[in-house]
Amino acid sequence: MRARHRTLKLGAALLLCGALSACSATYRNHGYAPLDEDLSQITVGVDTRDTVAEVVGTPSSGGVLSESGYYYVQSRVKHFAWQKPEVIEREVVAVSFTEAGIVENIGRYTLQDGQVVPLARRITRNGQDVSFIRKLLANLGRFSASDFIN
DSSP: HHHHHHHHHHHHHHHHHHHHHHHHHHEEEEEEEOOOOHHTTTOTTTOOOHHHHHHHHHOEEESSSSEEEEEEEEEEEOOOOOOOOOOEEEEEEEEEEEEBBEEEEEEEEGGGTTTTOOOOOOOOOTTTTTTTHHHHHHGGGOOGGGGGGO
């Protein structure tokens, strides 16, 4: 009887430990940001896009306007039970280039800096990207009854 009671206690303790460990947070790392040692090998005003890619690797993202820069983004995300995932660390290394493709600046930003680096932009150029619905709605007021009567 005693052995059975002890087995039940041990089973209950293991079940409790298993339930508590299921509620522990998990962390995931995404992306890559080069180390300062690697960035120190890049010379502003001398190195080009190709040499930057050779030294620190291919970027996570590039500038959308005429390839203006390279962005290396590294994030650490906390997942806890049913809650929404939370970004607890983010580091962005931004390498900007001149129009000739020469390194102009290197910057490192974190969540604490509060810097926003545009990774995607939506730009409409001179009406070229106007959607079908916008064109349709713009033409609604341009009809008159005489347009439909022959």
